[in-house]
Amino acid sequence: FKVVFNPSFPYRLAHTVVAFFVTTGFVVMGVGAYLMRRGRSVEEGRTMLSMTLWLLTVLVPLQMFIGDQHGLNTRDHQPAKLAAIEARWETARQVPLTLFAIPDDKAERNLFAIDLPWLGSLVLTHELDGEVKGLKDFPADQRPPVAIPFFAFRIMVGCGILMLGLVLVGGWLRWRGRLDASPAFLSITQIAAPIGFVAVIAGWITTEVGRQPWTVYGLLRTADSVTPSLTGFDVMLSLIGYVAVYLIIYPVGLFLMLRIVRKGPAIAAEIDVEIEGGRPGAPVRAGAVELREGEVR
Ligand code: HEM
Incomplete structure (x- = not known):
């Protein structure tokens, strides 16, 4: 819970x-x-x-x-x-916001970093002087x-x-x-x-x-x-099963959806109207007839 x-x-x-x-x-x-x-x-x-x-x-x-x-x-x-x-390595205040960097886990530093000063603290703590914890505060085997x-x-x-x-x-x-x-x-x-x-x-x-x-x-x-009784083979088998099913479901689903989109709502509705045979739902009206005075039909 x-x-x-x-x-x-x-x-x-x-x-x-x-x-x-x-x-x-x-x-x-x-x-x-x-x-x-x-x-x-x-x-x-x-x-x-x-x-x-x-x-x-x-x-x-x-x-x-x-x-x-x-x-x-x-x-x-x-x-x-x-x-x-x-990608913060050191615990510090007034930290910058790193827009881009190549983080190097082994050397515990960032390469080619593009930093905006102060903004890191502001975004992460909502204070310009806020402290942000760095990765070096955690043992190496407890870091992502x-x-x-x-x-x-x-x-x-x-x-x-x-x-x-x-x-x-x-x-x-x-x-x-x-x-x-x-x-x-x-x-x-x-x-x-x-x-x-x-x-x-x-x-x-x-x-x-x-x-x-x-x-x-x-x-x-x-x-x-990991469940102790689970073997690598079991995992591989279920993974292949999932991949196979999804490889069918996704392309077919995508194809059907794209077909509906291409038809468009109005045209799709028109196409889907079934043509009914049999008795008409209401009396069929005769075409308009022009009657002249004295004429009987
Ligand atoms: C300025 C914009 C955004 C901020 C600041 C933000 C922030 C975050 C943060 C901090 C996390 C990870 C938190 C954690 O796991 O502890 C997260 C996860 C996630 N974000 Fe965003 N996000 C933003 C925009 C978006 C947008 C536009 C989408 C999708 C339309 C999105 C979808 C997700 C999803 C699906 C997760 C994973 C949630 C989970 O599995 O628990 N985010 N976001």
């Missing part, structure tokens, strides 16, 4: 649920933009784009806020993970690998920033009454359709690699969590 309802549970749940709405929202907007660019089912496409843009205008900033709070919670409860995400969470986190936040940019440009175009009149915006929105999937997978990798070597932080190691 304690493992599931741990201190990060509310943040994790909120961040993940909003992530799924945001991911779906960008797919819906992308399909709407595609329909509008293609010039068929334009009205439906415009509704999809416009309504989802309103939703994302609320959800994308909300997701960033929840992400920030999630980070503060990680700092308190999984400090080694946060140090890896930020640094490069993977470091880059995965930047990909996730990068996607978040791109999403915010798109939503802001969309809002500005709407305000100018030109939401459907900008081919560039529609093209970028269409290209951005899968952006949520990239962010979700990057976030997931950050979380899972960042918590290594722990299954339960500070209590149970991943290496000690």
